[in-house]
Amino acid sequence: MTYLFLQKKIEKELNDSGVDSPHFSSKILITHFLDIPQYVLFMNSEISEKSEKLENLYGALLKVKNGYPIDYVLGYKYFFNLKISIDNNTLIPRPETEGLVDLVIKENKNYSKNFADVGTGSGAIALKLADTYPGSKVYATDIYKKTLDKAIENSKILKIKNIFFLLGENYKPLKNYISKINIIVSNPPYIKTSLINNLEPKVRNYEPIYALDGGENGTDIIKELVLNLPEKTKLYLEIADYNIPSIIKCCKAKMFSWRFEKDIFNKLRYAVINE
Ligand SMILES: C[S@@+](CC[C@H](N)C(=O)[O-])C[C@H]1O[C@@H](n2cnc3c(N)ncnc32)[C@H](O)[C@@H]1O
The missing domain is CATH 3.40.50.150 (Vaccinia Virus protein VP39)
Structure with a gap:
């Protein structure tokens, strides 16, 4: 799976669950939990992160889809x-x-x-x-x-x-x-x-x-x-x-x-x- 595919998939799941700003939220969840810079998302390369990081990302995604505030999931706010x-x-x-x-x-x-x-x-x-x-x-x-x-x-x-x-x-x-x-x-x-x-x-x-x-x-x-x-x-x-x-x-x-x-x-x- 590529980063771009993952981002589109997460954006759709967030959108279907009625989460605010699904595009922005999908990007912030992926970059935070996979610990990658934003530009990587636009590269059509295969995901190389360890499965543990992906599990954390999917765990966070589930919480956000269930209504838990994304800022608490990330653990910070500017x-x-x-x-x-x-x-x-x-x-x-x-x-x-x-x-x-x-x-x-x-x-x-x-x-x-x-x-x-x-x-x-x-x-x-x-x-x-x-x-x-x-x-x-x-x-x-x-x-x-x-x-x-x-x-x-x-x-x-x-x-x-x-x-x-x-x-x-x-x-x-x-x-x-x-x-x-x-x-x-x-x-x-x-x-x-x-x-x-x-x-x-x-x-x-x-x-x-x-x-x-x-x-x-x-x-x-x-x-x-x-x-x-x-x-x-x-x-x-x-x-x-x-x-x-x-x-x-x-x-x-x-x-x-x-x-x-x-x-x-x-x-x-x-x-x-x-x-
Ligand atoms: C609306 S929040 C504001 C938090 C932070 N200042 C902000 O603006 O994001 C109100 C804060 O007041 C605290 N608080 C509630 N009653 C209080 C009281 N009687 N005296 C002092 N702090 C109180 C709460 O624990 C909470 O952290």
């Missing part, structure tokens, strides 16, 4: 230029979250102050901030140890040193550092509990629910983050548009300024609080 290792204890980093970090970077050029990322998951936000601002300290927290361990592993793989990991909920683990933190960035769980069942099956069935479910109105954690925000600290949040009334109410109660920004899909997705 967040900007950073290859972030992920597993099913961590949310798969999203383009909307790259948008959140883009906004922070665009609005805080040549910054040398300190950041926190509350609910760091794989560490994506915190790692990109630490990489972008080498003169800053970035404190990354998560409520779950297994999740935080993945973020720690990523900082080691990427050799990013100006990042510090703390376990605990909301601002609790930051209490000894909070006076040194100028900007808090967070992509907290913000989906209404009643909408969790409407999520795509590959999200609902395989991504950690504790990373998504924000309680009855989606704002259980957001409210904690706004109402307990220190007076001199700016907060950037990723949100859903239906979180907005509750966010405004909390900002009014604390006399904080607020502003909302759109994501690449033209949806109100970010809140900037206490500028």
